[in-house]
Amino acid sequence: MPLSKVSVGAIVLLASVGVSPASAAPNDGDAVPEHPTFTRDVLPILQRACQVCHRPDMFTPMPLLTYEEVRPWARSIKQRVEARTMPPWFADRTVGRYRDDPSLSDTEIATIGRWVDRGAPRGNPADAPPPVAWPAVDTWYHGEEPDLVVTSPPVVVPPNSTETYPEPEMETGLTEDRYIKWIQVMPGESRVVHHVLVYAVRDADDEAADGGPQGVRELLANRARGDFVGDRFEDGYARLLRRDDRIRLQLHYLPDDERSFSDRTRVGIKFYPPGYEPDYVVTTRAVSNRHDLIIPPGEANARSDAYFTLSEPTRIISFQPHMHYRGKAMTLEAIRPGGTRPELLTDVDRFAWDWQPTYVYETPLTLPAGTVMHVTAYHDNSAANRVNPDPTAAVGWGQRTIDEMNIGWLDYFHISEEEYAALQAEE
Numbered sequence: 556m557p558l559s560k561v562s563v564g565a566i567v568l569l570a571s572v573g574v575s576p577a578s579a580a581p582n583d584g585d586a587v588p589e590h591p592t593f594t595r596d597v598l599p600i601l602q603r604a605c606q607v608c609h610r611p612d613m614f615t616p617m618p619l620l621t622y623e624e625v626r627p628w629a630r631s632i633k634q635r636v637e638a639r640t641m642p643p644w645f646a647d648r649t650v651g652r653y654r655d656d657p658s659l660s661d662t663e664i665a666t667i668g669r670w671v672d673r674g675a676p677r678g679n680p681a682d683a684p685p686p687v688a689w690p691a692v693d694t695w696y697h698g699e700e701p702d703l704v705v706t707s708p709p710v711v712v713p714p715n716s717t718e719t720y721p722e723p724e725m726e727t728g729l730t731e732d733r734y735i736k737w738i739q740v741m742p743g744e745s746r747v748v749h750h751v752l753v754y755a756v757r758d759a760d761d762e763a764a765d766g767g768p769q770g771v772r773e774l775l776a777n778r779a780r781g782d783f784v785g786d787r788f789e790d791g792y793a794r795l796l797r798r799d800d801r802i803r804l805q806l807h808y809l810p811d812d813e814r815s816f817s818d819r820t821r822v823g824i825k826f827y828p829p830g831y832e833p834d835y836v837v838t839t840r841a842v843s844n845r846h847d848l849i850i851p852p853g854e855a856n857a858r859s860d861a862y863f864t865l866s867e868p869t870r871i872i873s874f875q876p877h878m879h880y881r882g883k884a885m886t887l888e889a890i891r892p893g894g895t896r897p898e899l900l901t902d903v904d905r906f907a908w909d910w911q912p913t914y915v916y917e918t919p920l921t922l923p924a925g926t927v928m929h930v931t932a933y934h935d936n937s938a939a940n941r942v943n944p945d946p947t948a949a950v951g952w953g954q955r956t957i958d959e960m961n962i963g964w965l966d967y968f969h970i971s972e973e974e975y976a977a978l979q980a981e982e
């Protein structure tokens with residue numbers, strides 16, 4: 556595996572801190588235990604798929620480490636896992652393979668369901684796997700200090716206030732172009748920092764990295780809730796930060812019900828040594844079509860389509876759908892040159908506006924020059940959409956959350972025709 560770009564993921568987190576998960580995920584179709592117990596059957600699932608967020612000092616309503624903590628939530632846990640709203644992962648499990656996929660197998664869901672239906676027993680304490688040694692919430696994840704830390708100006712988030720989306724811009728102080736080895740976002744107050752986008756912004760006469768409607772800014776990192784890892788590139792792979800780039804954050808603050816918080820979010824960046832030339836430079840592109848985004852009032856299934864043709868052989872690292880309240884589903888397809896049928900690469904069939912994970916392919920997808928990438932977005936502007944702010948409005952493209960977007964973010968890098976041929980021969 557040449558490339559490691561990691562995102563939300565207990566498994567990766569565990570691997571890097573030197574502990575291994577108590578058990579691998581059982582497959583769909585494995586037998587469901589007749590009398591599941593907490594210690595033997597349920598705790599391993601929680602360690603693998605839940606505790607990364609449900610532990611003390613996190614932004615979640617409750618920790619799920621011990622039987623005492625879990626028992627009062629048993630019914631709610633059953634309901635959330637059966638609805639597949641926990642853990643937050645919204646891609647169809649049968650399409651594509653993803654790194655750090657925390658989603659539960661049918662067997663795991665049935666095990667939790669049966670355990671709850673049979674009274675949620677504790678079981679034998681000796682059956683329990685050892686507790687996971689979770690790292691402190693505010694440590695730089697990759698075990699070394701970053702070379703550059705940019706810190707946002709303080710923002711006070713009063714209780715029960717409206718959501719805000721400040722976009723502070725900071726200088727980097729770089730005196731030359733540098734290649735990024737890893738980048739991690741560290742919220743000051745993770746209870747109120749809902750998500751953070753990190754952009755490199757450059758002046759308008761430079762070539763736009765993401766071409767499209769986003770203008771001259773390149774997405775460097777995107778931190779959804781539950782991502783403590785950030786992006787780390789294996790040797791040879793890198794992202795470029797240019798000397799004159801400024802760092803712009805797009806912060807989304809979601810106020811707490813009770814307490815006021817003052818947040819300063821930091822972005823830590825580790826560079827390769829000066830003068831280092833990577834083999835592959837990773838770029839991010841917004842595949843979107845603002846002109847096709849016409850959402851009539853009340854429409855439950857407004858479709859819009861965007862296309863992007865790969866000019867060279869390419870490896871696709873990840874896909875991340877971005878829409879607002881009315882986002883419903885998004886697919887990514889590839890149409891190879893001369894191909895007659897599109898190949899479905901990812902199907903985010905249950906998009907949730909408040910969770911926007913990045914779907915990182917287990918192995919980067921290899922596609923020939925001339926492949927057309929096709930993003931299809933679906934929006935639900937009906938009254939049945941519980942988060943719809945106004946079903947009577949005609950909605951189009953815009954920055955405000957009451958407007959809409961239809962972006963499929965792609966992370967990718969180009970390879971040569973020779974490398975493409977070699978990868979094809981391996982398959």
Ligand code: HEC
Nearest residue numbers: 604605607608614615616628631632635641642643780781
């Ligand atoms: C990426 C972080 C994350 C992961 C992983 C995660 N959760 Fe959650 N969970 C949250 C957050 C944030 C909330 C509160 C907001 C909400 O309800 O969506 C929540 C809410 C819940 C609730 C509802 C609590 C309430 O107040 O009613 C339950 C139950 C739950 N999670 C169970 C689980 C279980 C079981 C797993 C693993 C199978 C899991 N979660 C994995 C972040 C996470």
